[in-house]
Amino acid sequence: MKLGEGPAGSARARGQQLAAEGVTVAYDGVDVVHDAALTLRPGDITALVGPNGSGKSTLLRTLARLQRARRGTLTLDSATDGLALTAREFARHVALLTQGRPTPGGLTVRDLVEFGRYPYRGRFGGQDPDGAAAVDRALRMTGVHELAGRGAEHLSGGQLQRVWLAGCLAQETGVLLLDEPTTYLDLRYQVELLDLVRDLADDHAIAVGVVLHDLDQAAAVADRIALIQAGRIVADGAPAEVLTPERLTDAYGIRIEVDTDPLTGQLRTRAIGRHHLRSERLGTTP
Numbered sequence: 001m002k003l004g005e006g007p008a009g010s011a012r013a014r015g016q017q018l019a020a021e022g023v024t025v026a027y028d029g030v031d032v033v034h035d036a037a038l039t040l041r042p043g044d045i046t047a048l049v050g051p052n053g054s055g056k057s058t059l060l061r062t063l064a065r066l067q068r069a070r071r072g073t074l075t076l077d078s079a080t081d082g083l084a085l086t087a088r089e090f091a092r093h094v095a096l097l098t099q100g101r102p103t104p105g106g107l108t109v110r111d112l113v114e115f116g117r118y119p120y121r122g123r124f125g126g127q128d129p130d131g132a133a134a135v136d137r138a139l140r141m142t143g144v145h146e147l148a149g150r151g152a153e154h155l156s157g158g159q160l161q162r163v164w165l166a167g168c169l170a171q172e173t174g175v176l177l178l179d180e181p182t183t184y185l186d187l188r189y190q191v192e193l194l195d196l197v198r199d200l201a202d203d204h205a206i207a208v209g210v211v212l213h214d215l216d217q218a219a220a221v222a223d224r225i226a227l228i229q230a231g232r233i234v235a236d237g238a239p240a241e242v243l244t245p246e247r248l249t250d251a252y253g254i255r256i257e258v259d260t261d262p263l264t265g266q267l268r269t270r271a272i273g274r275h276h277l278r279s280e281r282l283g284t285t286p
Contacts, residue, residue, distance in 0.1 A: 015042025015205030016077050016093055016174030018063060023072030025055075025062050031070070033059050033231045040175060040207040045197060047218035048211045050228035051252050056211045057099065057179050059228065063209060064096035064177050076175075091119035095168040096177040101160075103153055109163050110148040113138055116170035131170075138169035141196060143189075157184035165193070169200075176200065178210040182217065194221045215256075219243055219267040227251055243267055 018040045025033040033055045040046050040063070048056040061067040063074070065082070074082035076093055085093075095116070104112065116138065117131040139145040142162045152160065161184045168176060178197070182190040198221055200206040212218045218225055218239070225242040227235040229251040235242040248256040248269065255272040 014174055015201075015207050017041050017075075018082065018094060018175045018207060018209075019075045019078070020059075020063055020069075021073045021075070023059070023062055023069045023074070025058055025067060026070045027058075031231065033062065033069075036072070036233055038063070038209075038226055038233065038236070040209045042174070042207050043201050043205040044223040045201050045208040045210060045221055046224045046226060047222035048209065048226050048228060049213070049215060049218050054228045054251075055231040056228050058231075060096070060177050060179050060209060060211055061098075064094055065090055066096065066098075088119050091171065091173070093173050094175040094177065095171040095173040097165055097168050097179060097181055099179050099183065101164055103155075103160060105151075105153045107152050108148065109144055109150055109152060109155070110135065110139070112152055112163050113148075113166045113170050116167035119171065134170045134172055135166075138166040141169055142166040143192070158186060158189055161185060162189065162193070173206075175207045175209070178208065180211050180213065182212070182214070190217070197221060215243060215248070215269045216266070219269075220264070239267055243269065 020036055020038050023033060023036040024031055036059055038046070038059070048060060050056050058067060062069050065074070065087070076082045076085070082090065113135050114131065117128050117134065120128045120131065136145070139148055142165050144159065144162050144166055147155070147159065147163070152163065155163065161181070165178075165181060176197075181193055181197075185193060194217060197208055197210065201208050201223075210222070222239060224237060225235075225239050226233050227242050227247060234251065235247055243258055245256055245258050248258065252271070257270045257272060258267060260266070261268045
């Protein structure tokens with residue numbers, strides 16, 4: 001089954017706006033994110049890109065309230081103070097798919113996806129009348145419905161990544177945060193996962209923030225791109241405005257060329273290494 005098959009999400013999962021203003025985050029007294037301002041809008045996909053250690057994942061975790069900001073504000077739908085909500089209340093609005101989750105033993109795929117329903121259950125696991133339908137939807141949308149009864153310890157890395165995504169979708173939030181969601185996925189599932197994310201934004205007005213290392217994937221899926229360098233957002237706008245050779249070369253410390261794919265019309269990038277430069281000097285193409 002392909003990602004995205006199955007019935008659409010319920011009316012509860014409608015888009016909301018999540019915004020950070022003046023956010024600074026520190027580790028061990030050292031600022032690693034500086035005065036960041038970022039708005040995730042309903043129906044838009046915002047990709048966070050930048051070199052390793054630039055602060056992308058830290059900023060995303062701060063938006064999800066898993067990382068405390070040293071200063072700054074977080075608002076939900078422009079009127080709700082995101083820091084004032086309880087953790088359970090906030091989790092009904094914002095879901096996060098993190099990197100490197102451990103592989104749990106003794107649990108089935110359905111068990112893991114059902115964890116996404118925790119914001120709707122009472123303190124002692126009370127009633128969740130919409131839970132079973134939400135879990136079934138999420139299993140089908142991520143293409144893991146046939147694995148529902150399988151033990152999670154028997155899954156491949158790619159399968160487990162899709163199961164964790166299903167758990168986020170079962171949470172039925174208006175904001176979805178994804179930290180390198182294509183990790184462990186082969187090419188087919190990378191494309192289908194990003195197609196599903198695009199569907200969530202287009203069909204359900206979900207506000208999506210996603211950290212991606214692949215600049216071509218970011219250009220293909222995102223409405224807006226935030227380029228982060230040394231903990232600062234140095235550019236924020238449409239892909240064509242942000243993904244310029246000058247900006248990318250400066251941010252990544254390597255020459256990066258940008259052109260348009262003649263087949264898709266999408267921006268594509270190419271980092272120029274030593275062998276490319278040697279070929280240029282010899283008058284050949286790599």
